[in-house]
Amino acid sequence: MREVVLARPGDFAEWRDAARALLAGGVRPEDVSWRTADEGASLFGDAAPAAPTTSVTLPRELVAMTNRVICHRDAAVSARLYRIVWRALRDRQLLARRTDPDIDWLSKAEKAIRRDIHKMHAFVRFRRLGEEAGRESFAAWFEPDHRILRLTAPFFQRRFYGMDWAIVTPDARAIWTDEKLIYGPGGTKGEVPDSDVVEDQWRTYYGAIFNPARVKIAAMRAEMPKKHWKNLPEAQDIAPLLAGAAARVERMRETAVSLANPQTDKWRTRVPETLALTDEIETLDELARAVGGCTRCTLHCHATQAVVGEGPSAARIMLVGEQPGDREDLEGRPFVGPAGQVLGEALAEAGLDRTSLFLTNAVKHFKYEPRGKRRLHQNPTTGEIDICRWWLDKERALVQPDLIVTLGGSALRGVTGKSMGVMSMRGVVHELAGGTKLVATIHPSFLLRLPDRARAAEERAAFVADLALARKLAA
Ligand code: URA
Numbered sequence: 001m002r003e004v005v006l007a008r009p010g011d012f013a014e015w016r017d018a019a020r021a022l023l024a025g026g027v028r029p030e031d032v033s034w035r036t037a038d039e040g041a042s043l044f045g046d047a048a049p050a051a052p053t054t055s056v057t058l059p060r061e062l063v064a065m066t067n068r069v070i071c072h073r074d075a076a077v078s079a080r081l082y083r084i085v086w087r088a089l090r091d092r093q094l095l096a097r098r099t100d101p102d103i104d105w106l107s108k109a110e111k112a113i114r115r116d117i118h119k120m121h122a123f124v125r126f127r128r129l130g131e132e133a134g135r136e137s138f139a140a141w142f143e144p145d146h147r148i149l150r151l152t153a154p155f156f157q158r159r160f161y162g163m164d165w166a167i168v169t170p171d172a173r174a175i176w177t178d179e180k181l182i183y184g185p186g187g188t189k190g191e192v193p194d195s196d197v198v199e200d201q202w203r204t205y206y207g208a209i210f211n212p213a214r215v216k217i218a219a220m221r222a223e224m225p226k227k228h229w230k231n232l233p234e235a236q237d238i239a240p241l242l243a244g245a246a247a248r249v250e251r252m253r254e255t256a257v258s259l260a261n262p263q264t265d266k267w268r269t270r271v272p273e274t275l276a277l278t279d280e281i282e283t284l285d286e287l288a289r290a291v292g293g294c295t296r297c298t299l300h301c302h303a304t305q306a307v308v309g310e311g312p313s314a315a316r317i318m319l320v321g322e323q324p325g326d327r328e329d330l331e332g333r334p335f336v337g338p339a340g341q342v343l344g345e346a347l348a349e350a351g352l353d354r355t356s357l358f359l360t361n362a363v364k365h366f367k368y369e370p371r372g373k374r375r376l377h378q379n380p381t382t383g384e385i386d387i388c389r390w391w392l393d394k395e396r397a398l399v400q401p402d403l404i405v406t407l408g409g410s411a412l413r414g415v416t417g418k419s420m421g422v423m424s425m426r427g428v429v430h431e432l433a434g435g436t437k438l439v440a441t442i443h444p445s446f447l448l449r450l451p452d453r454a455r456a457a458e459e460r461a462a463f464v465a466d467l468a469l470a471r472k473l474a475a
Contacts, residue, residue: 001033002022004035005037006034006036006078009147010071011070012067012070028086056085058088059092062085066085068114068151069113071147072109080106120144123231124152124167126139126160127192136163138165139192143227144169147172150174150183153183156174156176168189168191169187170187172186284309284395287391287398292306294306296387296390297365297384304366306365307364308391309334309360311355312356313358315356315357316356316401316403317401318401319404320362320406320414321339321343323366324365326366326368328366338445339443346444350465352467361392362388379410385414392414402436402474404437408422408445409421409443410443439466439473441463441467442462
């Protein structure tokens with residue numbers, strides 16, 4: 001039995017050198033025992049791995065994953081990773097075998113690390129230590145789930161390049177000073193001051209970005225686990241902000257029309273001032289015939305037919321979805337399948353008469369992947385959305401709605417020509433060039449995919465509220 005003693009748990013370079021030496025020596029995973037220097041005396045006597053002799057070539061993706069996963073606190077992480085690289089050298093397809101127990105463990109461990117990194121990026125809070133020679137210095141205490149400091153420190157280096165700082169964790173510390181990033185031993189919370197003036201800035205910032213319309217307590221807890229609250233100055237404000245959330249939502253809805261959105265001007269210029277009708281298409285019927293022969297992208301090759309918009313040509317509100325689904329493709333009409341049913345019910349609840357609306361899609365052909373006898377929906381690419389926008393613009397030019405409601409991200413892209421997060425656009429009224437109002441909301445099929453009933457009810461209520469806002473605006 002070979003024994004490897006790692007002096008620095010979580011240190012990729014140290015593990016990699018040991019693993020390389022073992023691989024080069026043909027040492028089988030079951031013949032190695034891994035431990036860390038703090039795990040007590042060896043039963044077998046210390047045997048440092050020999051220096052690497054030959055180089056081994058592993059898939060780049062596996063090296064990147066290993067680099068992250070070595071930070072996992074699983075006591076057997078070194079041994080597991082060694083077994084995986086040993087096997088990967090003999091099975092080039094190993095990483096693709098998602099049901100393999102080692103690969104399943106690897107992908108779950110990597111997910112945990114990514115999540116921990118995300119939390120650390122979000123929840124480190126620096127406290128001011130003082131100033132020397134015009135340079136301010138700060139320190140932060142953080143308790144990550146895994147040994148991820150090495151993976152996160154470069155982020156803080158980029159973000160806080162101009163100040164000196166230290167991040168202290170129980171395992172290690174990172175210090176950025178004199179434009180050098182160095183690592184040292186772990187520490188304690190007591191080393192870092194409890195509060196300072198920066199704290200008030202965090203609280204003000206949090207109060208300003210807190211959006212009561214998007215409060216989801218369960219999601220918030222998952223996103224900001226309670227264990228981090230004690231180190232977050234703004235956490236003390238969560239309860240009072242939540243208590244006032246309902247009233248603030250109501251006020252937001254009342255005043256939504258006048259809310260400015262700093263993003264609006266950025267993309268407003270990308271939407272043509274007037275939507276041109278450069279050819280002979282002058283009616284919706286002509287447009288439907290023309291779309292039927294569209295070969296502007298490859299989606300027409302597999303779809304049954306193109307599905308154009310439907311509704312009164314003088315509709316005040318236009319609803320834009322993503323693309324026809326299976327049923328729509330067969331029937332040639334938008335929103336007649338399951339998502340259409342959810343939409344119909346939500347519209348009725350919001351007080352909107354479906355027959356008074358113009359319903360259409362960003363993409364006019366069904367994109368799918370055949371799976372046995374079924375056709376599984378596939379998201380259109382931004383390229384496909386942009387190509388099809390030509391038709392959507394023509395529909396907009398013919399109908400000239402006062403207000404457009406985009407359902408989901410593809411619709412938002414189709415209308416604005418820009419990829420934007422639906423959630424960041426939601427709850428506020430935007431204005432397109434030419435004065436058409438825009439309300440962005442989720443796609444109804446999102447509601448069909450939510451397994452949690454409470455969450456689905458919550459999301460559905462927010463969706464109905466968005467549609468009700470559209471009704472109010474168009475009235
Ligand atoms: N989903 C859409 O986006 N549009 C439809 O027409 C049907 C389902």
